[in-house]
Amino acid sequence: MEILIATIVRGVGIGSTYALIAVGFVIIYRATDVVNFAQPALVILGAYFNALFVFNYGLPFPLAVVGSMAAMALIGALTERVALRPMVGQPPFSAAMVTVGLFFALYVLAARLIGSNVITMGDPWGLSRVEFLGTTVGQVDIAKTIISLTAIAVVGVFLQRSKLGLAMRATALDQEVALAQGVNVGRMFGVSWAMSGALAALAGVMIGTAGGGMVALDAFVALKALPVIILGGLDSIKGSVVAGIFIGVAEALTRTYQPGNADFLGANFDVVVPYLIMVIALMVRPYGLYGTKEVQRV
C-alpha cells in the first residue's frame, strides 16, 4: 500500500511535468495549427539556463527559474519570428517539418552547452522527504505537482479571461477574421511561442530536479509530451492535464510493478508505456479525450 502511494505520488509529479510541456504544444498548436516538435529542445535549454543562473551567477533558485523562463520566452519569440513567420500561409505540415529541423538545431546547441556534464537545478528540495498519507514521499514530487498545475491554471485563466487570451483564441479559429477585428496576428504567434518557451523552461527545471540531475539526452523525456497531447487532444489544455497525469502514473506504476510481475517484457519497459498508450489512443479516439471536433450546425 505504501509503495503504491509513493509510486502514484511520483507518477503524478512527473505526469504534471509532462502536462506542462504538453500545454506548450497545445498553445502553439491552437494559435498556429503547427505541432511544435522543437518544444523538447526548448525544455532542455531552459534547464540549462536555470543551472547557469544558479551556479554561474549565484542567483537564488526562484529568481533563476523566473530568469530562465524569461530567457526562453525571448528565444521562443525569436524562433517564431525567424523560422516560423515565413511559413505563415504554407501547409501546417511544412511548418511542422521546420520545427523538426529546429529541434535538432536547438538540441545540438543545448548538447554543446551542457556537454557531457550532469547539470542540477540548485532546487531547495533535493532528496528531502515528507510525510504523506502514512508514507514518506519526495518533497520534490509534491513541489512539481503544485508548481506545474498552478502554472497551467494561470495559463488557462489567461486564455479564457483576458483580452489578449481572447485575441489568441480568435487567431486560432480564423486568422483572416481576427485580422479584420484589428488583431495583430503575427504578434499573437509571437506571444504564443513566448508562452510555450516560458512553460518549457519551467518544465525543464522540473525535470532537472530529479535525483540524478539531468543530461542533454533528457530531451527525449520531454518528448513524452507527444503521447500526452495525442491522448488528451491536440487543442485541449484540460486534456493535457488529465492525459499527462494519467501517463505519468501509468509509467510510474509500470516502473514499480513490472519487474517481478512481468519480467518477460524486459528491462525499462516503463519507457515504452506512454507510446503504447498513444498508439491505443490513436486507434480508439484519434482526436483525443478532450480534443474538439469542429462545431457545426446541422
Place this chain on the structure above:
Amino acid sequence: MLAMENLEVVYEDVILVLKGISLSVPEGSIVALLGANGAGKTTVLRAITGLLDVHRGKITKGTITLDGKPIHHMDAPATVAAGIGQVMEGRRTFTEFTVDENLRIGAHTADRGTVEANLDRIYTLFPRLAERRKQVAGYLSGGEQQMCVIGRALMAEPRYLLLDEPSLGLAPLIVQQIRDLIVAINEQGTSVLLVEQNANMALAIASHGYVLETGKVVMDKPAAVLREDDDVREFYLGLREEGAASFRDVKHYKRRKRWLS
C-alpha cells in the same frame, strides 16, 4: 469621406482584378456597390481594410483616402483603428466562441472603458443576441449569426462600416430585418458601404449606387436613378417592361450583361 481613386489591384502578381476604380462614401451616407460574381466587389473591400495580402493581392496603382489621408498602405489592424469596420462575406462568426466573446473580440482595438457601453448598445440593437449571449455562436441561425458579426464590427465604433453581402442565404423576412438594422445603424452615425447581390434591398436604402463589372465601375448614379434604369431593372431587379419581347426572340449573345463594348 472614404474615397478611392483609380485603384488597381492585382492578385498573384498577374491577375488584374480592379482596373482603375474610383468611388466614394460620403460621411453619413449609405452607398451600394452592385455587381455580378467576380466583378471585384469583395476585392474593393479587402483593398480598403488591408486584407489583400492574405489573398496574395496587391494595390498596384491608385489611392484610398480617409478624410484626405491615404490609408492604402495600412495593414488590417491599422485600418480598424482608423475607424473602418468590415463584415465579411459568409458571416464568419468565431464558431466556438459564445456570442458575448464574439462581440468582445470586435472591441480588440477599442478602449477598455468603452466595451461595456458598446455591448449594451449592441444588445439593445439586436435583442435576439441578448437572449443568446452565452450560447456558442456556431449554433445560431443564419440571421442571428449575421447580426452577431454586424454587432462584432460595431464594437470597434467604426465610422465607416463595410458590409459584404449581409443578405446572403437569408430568408426574405430576415433580409428585411437586416435592411432595417442597416438603416438604424446608419442613423446612429455610421456610414455604410453595402456590397450586395440583392440589388432590390440595397438600392431601397442607399443614397448612391455603383455598378461594378469585371473590375470597372460602369455606372455611378444616385440610387433613385439606378432604380429606374432599364438595364439595372432588368438584370439586377429582375423586372422587365410590360409587353417586352420574350427571351426566345432576343439574340442571346447580345443580352449578356455587358455595359461597355
